[in-house]
Amino acid sequence: MVELIFSGIFDMVKTFECGQIFRFETIDFGKTYFGALHDRIIKITQKDPHTLIFSSNINSNLEKLLKIFFRTHDNYLDMQKSIKIDNLMKKVVDFSNGLHLLNQDNFECSISYILSQCSNIPRIKRNLKDLGKLYGKQVMFEDKEFFLFPTRSDLITVTEEEFRDLGFGYRAKYLRNFIKNYPSFFNEPVLDSEIFNQKLQNIEGIGQKVADCIQLFAYGDISHFPVDTWMEKFMIKFYNNGEKISKKKIRELGGTLFGKWAGYAQEFIFYYARNHPQFFPSKKKKKKI
Template sequence: MITVELDNFSLREICRSGQCFRMHETAENNTYELVAGDKYLKISQAGSIVNFYCSDVEFICYWVPYFDIDSDYGRYIEKVNPRDTYLSAAVQCGNGIRILRQDLWEMIITFLISQQNNISRIRSCIERLCVRYGEKLKAGDTEYYSFPTPQQLSVATEEELRRLGMGYRARYIVETTRSILAGEVSLEKLYQMKYYRRARKELMKLSGVGEKVADCICLFALHHMDAFPIDTHIRQVLDEHYRRGFPNRRYHGMRGIMQQYIFYYELIGERGKI
């Protein structure tokens, strides 16, 4: 077990922030389980003290970058305009959120599934996909399924995916898997792209990937912090609070973080009422 003290870090807020769908709270108080790719993690928190139940090597090599632990989110929070009462309230509500560095392939399929879907249903769809096409693995006494690779998912037909509850998104998953395996869009090259807009444009070559989905992938997998996904919630906020446009210049290089504070506030906080 690795124990660290972290500021601006909340497992509860990260779990409920709508960027990862294979993390859930257990029966143990403030304890969570997470599956990312083929990795499993048990993690708990008491105040600012966070316990990672894994090896030193796995913590340093995988979970530190995954949770963006080395970044100072207090620096981002300090940049918020104090006269912007709406954004200040959103940040106060979700100041423990981190932008996760998740697997690119997993995020492509995840956010294809997320379209016109709620968080609960996204979770169940992804879990069924992993059970059907992923690999059954074990961590101690815990059994879990890895997220299927492009090769593993290549055997899936549109009909099978529809039976798993993917609906119209089944065609996108089949066609996108074929595009990746055929090299029409390269995951490796996407990782190497330094510029957000170039990566976004490349992702939109994939079946079913529009601007919002591409922005989600850029933010939650490629860590392009200027990506600013706009869904119904965010559009309503922009229309109500930022009629002259969101202050992009002030938040250059961190727009995606501000988007997550807003999204969480609308979904979970005082505004969300859920």
């Protein structure tokens, strides 16, 4: 058993259900979570608002892996203070308090976000669950069945058609190409953030948003500010006087406003915006006559 103590509040539901990671599941409405971490399954329970307790089917090196995965080196309280740039962001931070960024496996994270394009959280979860069940290693832990995420070796012979049969649609082609031509630079340290980002975008099926998500969630570069539809709506409405600007400009604006903590600000805003859809009424398309 391992205990981790966090300086700020840790909310498991906000952290695991906010849309940054897709293969951690609760069995009791947020009191306990199970998930695969590299070569093992971990069970997470909450001791108090600042403390998590972990157990696993493999205990060797567990504490080290957990500290990396849960980013215990982040100064969470300084981050919150830094991104409270105005009254609106104070509301966002208070609402999202307890949400922590996670440092994910780069292969699993990359596949997750390739599959995330033009999709939604329930579908992404379903796609990844099906992928794990079919090609991942089965693990029994506490009398429950789990599946590790498939390795590249597990997936190297899977065809585009087989991915399509899993409901991946046009993403099947991108996934197949990514696995087949897995870039060597994925296993190298990131020396220049923007050069690495451009290398990611040179991979078929990875655009600006997916590249930013991979750098933020897999490589721990929390200066990145991925822009999806929710971010676009929020930033235009509240930080650009309602005037439409490009996603590139929004990305730059996020970096300017929030600096080195832009990734945290992005995830807090994303969580806040998704839970306040009334601020962003959808425009109904006029029927063609």
